[in-house]
Amino acid sequence: xxxxxxxxxxxxxxxxxxxxxxxxxxxxxxxxxxxxxxxxxxxxxxxxxxxxxxxxxxxxxxxxxxxxxxxxxxxxxxxxxxxxxxxxxxxxxxxxxxxxxxxxxxxxxxxxxxxxxxxxxxxxxxxxxxxxxxxxxxxxxxxxxxxxxxxxxxxxxxxxxxxxxxxxxxxxxxxxxxxxxxxxxxxxxxxxxxxxxxxxxxxxxxxxxxxxxxxxxxxxxxxxxxxxxxxxxxxxxxxxxxxxxxxxxxxxxxxxxxxxxxxx
Amino acid sequence: xxxxxxxxxxxxxxxxxxxxxxxxxxxxxxxxxxxxxxxxxxxxxxxxxxxxxxxxxxxxxxxxxxxxxxxxxxxxxxxxxxxxxxxxxxxxxxxxxxxxxxxxxxxxxxxxxxxxxxxxxxxxxxxxxxxxxxxxxxxxxxxxxxxxxxxxxxxxxxxxxxxxxxxxxxxxxxxxxxxxxxxxxxxxxxxxxxxxxxxxxxxxxxxxxxxxxxxxxxxxxxxxxxxxxxxxxxxxxxxxxxxxxxxxxxxxxxxxxxxxxxxxxxxxxxxxxxxxxxxxxxxxxxxxxxx
Numbered sequence: 001x002x003x004x005x006x007x008x009x010x011x012x013x014x015x016x017x018x019x020x021x022x023x024x025x026x027x028x029x030x031x032x033x034x035x036x037x038x039x040x041x042x043x044x045x046x047x048x049x050x051x052x053x054x055x056x057x058x059x060x061x062x063x064x065x066x067x068x069x070x071x072x073x074x075x076x077x078x079x080x081x082x083x084x085x086x087x088x089x090x091x092x093x094x095x096x097x098x099x100x101x102x103x104x105x106x107x108x109x110x111x112x113x114x115x116x117x118x119x120x121x122x123x124x125x126x127x128x129x130x131x132x133x134x135x136x137x138x139x140x141x142x143x144x145x146x147x148x149x150x151x152x153x154x155x156x157x158x159x160x161x162x163x164x165x166x167x168x169x170x171x172x173x174x175x176x177x178x179x180x181x182x183x184x185x186x187x188x189x190x191x192x193x194x195x196x197x198x199x200x201x202x203x204x205x206x207x208x209x210x211x212x213x214x215x216x217x218x219x220x221x222x223x224x225x226x227x228x229x230x231x232x233x234x235x236x237x238x239x240x241x242x243x244x245x246x247x248x249x250x251x252x253x254x255x256x257x258x259x260x261x262x263x264x
Numbered sequence: 265x266x267x268x269x270x271x272x273x274x275x276x277x278x279x280x281x282x283x284x285x286x287x288x289x290x291x292x293x294x295x296x297x298x299x300x301x302x303x304x305x306x307x308x309x310x311x312x313x314x315x316x317x318x319x320x321x322x323x324x325x326x327x328x329x330x331x332x333x334x335x336x337x338x339x340x341x342x343x344x345x346x347x348x349x350x351x352x353x354x355x356x357x358x359x360x361x362x363x364x365x366x367x368x369x370x371x372x373x374x375x376x377x378x379x380x381x382x383x384x385x386x387x388x389x390x391x392x393x394x395x396x397x398x399x400x401x402x403x404x405x406x407x408x409x410x411x412x413x414x415x416x417x418x419x420x421x422x423x424x425x426x427x428x429x430x431x432x433x434x435x436x437x438x439x440x441x442x443x444x445x446x447x448x449x450x451x452x453x454x455x456x457x458x459x460x461x462x463x464x465x466x467x468x469x470x471x472x473x474x475x476x477x478x479x480x481x482x483x484x485x486x487x488x489x490x491x492x493x494x495x496x497x498x499x500x501x502x503x504x505x506x507x508x509x510x511x512x513x514x515x516x517x518x519x520x521x522x523x524x525x526x527x528x529x530x531x532x533x534x535x536x537x538x539x540x541x542x543x544x545x546x547x548x549x550x551x552x553x554x555x
Contacts, residue, residue, distance in 0.1 A: 166376035171395035261380045
């Protein structure tokens with residue numbers, strides 16, 4: 001315990017897991033205890049058991065799984081939006097990071113939106129793109145790309161100058177310095193930016209699916225709320241968190257695999 | 265004092281029309297850096313140097329005296345945002361050199377090895393750029409890489425990444441990457457400065473060996489008097505801020521030179537002479553006078 005405040009200590013995996021489990025179990029226990037007192041109505045705070053039952057109902061009822069279907073829809077939308085964000089945002093961030101002129105041109109179009117209330121853009125999106133699939137993906141795209149692009153730019157800029165100076169000495173052209181030096185060396189940081197971008201998409205999915213709710217986890221939550229089925233709202237939120245967490249872990253695993261040299 | 269030293273410096277004799285130009289020449293190099301207070305700081309003051317033969321030239325001076333700046337200019341290795349030199353010029357074969365030159369390669373103190381590439385890929389690295397791809401076929405590049413890795417003693421480390429290597433091994437990679445291009449001029453910026461004493465001795469031996477098999481003009485920056493005497497066929501001593509040439513010594517002793525040779529009366533006298541010159545010229549920076 002003497003090194004409790006030692007920030008550089010590495011915890012054993014088992015200890016880390018134990019502490020994490022204790023923390024989550026603690027929250028659930030407190031939640032269950034408060035729900036059991038009856039201070040709050042079932043519609044204000046459903047008990048953990050009620051949420052589990054709701055999840056089981058949504059997971060399998062009458063020969064179909066609403067939850068699985070909704071998850072597939074939401075994952076599809078997040079994946080489509082993230083793919084577009086990567087195809088456009090990564091090259092944009094790279095050229096912004098590699099050329100101050102490019103940055104001067106594109107920065108006013110990207111940076112202010114980082115602090116803009118993206119949810120407030122929804123009505124505009126609806127007017128422009130209607131209420132269908134296109135609007136939903138466009139909304140996730142805008143919400144996510146304004147985070148990803150500046151991070152990619154910073155990733156490029158944080159590559160030490162030594163590498164490009166040395167590459168120039170070895171005959172690299174300016175563009176080769178970008179494509180063969182800056183980009184490969186920035187890849188782990190760019191991957192971090194992608195992870196942030198995907199996470200941001202998951203936070204906006206409920207907003208995107210709120211309009212014209214037909215399918216998806218956002219729709220599931222919105223409809224449950226309309227029917228005051230708070231246990232189902234909780235179940236939906238938990239599933240979103242779980243899927244987002246799984247995506248995050250998967251991408252981190254991929255990053256560690258692809259860029260072993262960075263940890264080595 | 266200045267007059268007494270004048271005769272020691274290489275005479276810049278007027279060249280006849282038929283004389284070939286020097287392989288590498290720095291002419292009246294002046295370098296100023298902008299300081300935060302707006303006043304320019306002069307680090308190099310009218311430095312003129314001629315290099316003719318493919319041998320080892322040591323640039324010796326206190327740390328921070330501008331010798332690295334001079335070295336970088338010689339190879340056209342320029343930082344992105346600073347104009348170098350402020351005035352004066354560098355010529356290679358009598359032709360003004362303003363940017364990277366295909367016959368000149370630099371080895372940096374911090375290796376500049378790519379962490380994401382293996383040892384082999386780090387040495388092959390220059391051949392991935394279009395300039396060298398057009399000059400050397402892939403087959404020849406492969407052969408060159410294999411041979412040089414063998415020569416620097418890294419044949420069994422090809423598949424490792426720089427993070428898995430020691431400092432000395434990393435510097436071998438950097439040296440191999442430079443020599444694989446068969447440069448006529450090799451610039452070395454305190455290449456062994458970050459290494460421990462034993463590794464440094466081993467690397468100095470390796471450099472001397474490689475220089476006999478790859479004869480090229482070496483310009484080697486150091487602040488270590490012993491290293492300068494051990495490796496140099498010529499030792500150019502620079503004062504500090506602004507740097508000027510205060511001594512220019514020819515050493516004809518054959519290579520490789522031993523520690524015993526360094527202890528001979530002549531060499532100890534030479535050591536003393538250099539140290540006293542540096543002291544007389546006053547230096548804010550440090551010189552290494554230990555072994």
